Amino acid sequence: MKHIFIINPTAGKYDSRQRIYEMADHLRTAHGLDVQCILTKKQGHATEIAQKLCQTGEPLRFYACGGDGTVNEVANGIIGYDNAAMSVIPVGTGNDFLKNFGGDMDKFRDAENLWDGPQFPMDAIDVNGRVALTIACSGIDARVARDVHKYSESPILDGKSSYIASLLVNFLFKGIGSHWTVELDGETIEDDFSLVSVCNGRYYGGGFMPVAEARMDDGVLNTLVVKKVSRGTFIKFVGPYSKGQYYKFPHVARCVAPKVVRIRSEKPDIVTCLDGECITSDDVTIRLSDKRLNFFGPAGCDCNRTARDI
Numbered sequence: 001m002k003h004i005f006i007i008n009p010t011a012g013k014y015d016s017r018q019r020i021y022e023m024a025d026h027l028r029t030a031h032g033l034d035v036q037c038i039l040t041k042k043q044g045h046a047t048e049i050a051q052k053l054c055q056t057g058e059p060l061r062f063y064a065c066g067g068d069g070t071v072n073e074v075a076n077g078i079i080g081y082d083n084a085a086m087s088v089i090p091v092g093t094g095n096d097f098l099k100n101f102g103g104d105m106d107k108f109r110d111a112e113n114l115w116d117g118p119q120f121p122m123d124a125i126d127v128n129g130r131v132a133l134t135i136a137c138s139g140i141d142a143r144v145a146r147d148v149h150k151y152s153e154s155p156i157l158d159g160k161s162s163y164i165a166s167l168l169v170n171f172l173f174k175g176i177g178s179h180w181t182v183e184l185d186g187e188t189i190e191d192d193f194s195l196v197s198v199c200n201g202r203y204y205g206g207g208f209m210p211v212a213e214a215r216m217d218d219g220v221l222n223t224l225v226v227k228k229v230s231r232g233t234f235i236k237f238v239g240p241y242s243k244g245q246y247y248k249f250p251h252v253a254r255c256v257a258p259k260v261v262r263i264r265s266e267k268p269d270i271v272t273c274l275d276g277e278c279i280t281s282d283d284v285t286i287r288l289s290d291k292r293l294n295f296f297g298p299a300g301c302d303c304n305r306t307a308r309d310i
């Protein structure tokens with residue numbers, strides 16, 4: 001078994017390379033493991049590295065060292081390969097993926113807790129052939145996520161404050177709704193929408209939680225469809241929405257669990273964020289991936305630790 005640390009040197013506010021090299025060295029010396037550290041060189045590189053290694057057929061354990069973007073890229077590289085599994089060492093700005101594990105998040109910071117941890121399958125979301133693990137959102141929340149990196153470079157803003165800054169700018173200057181045709185299995189709705197959030201997990205945007213009951217291994221994608229609303233309603237809605245209380249606004253938000261969600265627009269104005277990484281198109285199809293992700297974590301961890309019933 002090989003242990004591969006894929007390190008995004010640009011993730012997070014501080015350089016974490018030295019700390020990761022020390023952890024990797026410790027696994028070599030204390031446990032005699034075959035460990036390799038690889039730095040990413042550009043966006044998308046983590047997927048290329050992981051996929052190439054998976055094709056060798058060797059048994060592999062990957063450690064995505066970065067934020068949600070790095071986690072997403074490694075997942076896209078390994079999903080579908082039986083010989084590979086992944087975990088995460090969080091050194092990013094937001095690390096929303098690991099929030100799903102609740103209080104166990106801190107255990108992921110040390111590879112000593114991970115290298116022989118249990119492996120389990122997790123669901124994934126397929127978005128036009130690309131994979132998201134936590135949430136695939138389209139609409140104002142995706143535009144906010146696309147712009148959030150501009151603000152997260154500020155030394156005075158943490159993950160959540162950067163998200164709020166981006167939300168305010170989009171809300172005040174760029175408008176809330178988009179005219180789309182949304183298909184939820186057989187149902188077709190043409191209307192103005194604020195957002196469509198397809199949730200496998202629960203967190204995005206530095207800790208916002210659209211659907212608290214979403215579970216990451218139940219084969220269900222909880223999908224929140226929010227029609228265009230006035231600025232006044234949006235202001236009242238956003239707080240409860242961020243805490244999984246969409247059901248307090250039944251005239252605005254509807255939560256369903258379709259097998260396939262398709263969004264179409266007359267122009268390429270559909271911004272869709274997959275775990276924070278954004279694509280823009282005029283036709284997006286989102287469904288449960290037919291592949292599951294092999295994931296490993298600290299003993300006793302649970303990707304549904306923070307899930308709740310309505």
Ligand SMILES: Nc1ncnc2c1ncn2[C@@H]1O[C@H](COP(=O)(O)OP(=O)(O)OP(=O)(O)O)[C@@H](O)[C@H]1O
Nearest residue numbers: 011012041042043066067068069070092093094095
């Ligand atoms: N060497 C590199 N140079 C520039 N960008 C890179 C490099 N390696 C990876 N990236 C890109 O950096 C972006 C940000 O990475 P990531 O999301 O992991 O960190 P973060 O933004 O600090 O964390 P989070 O998304 O959790 O807030 C990703 O889009 C990734 O593709």
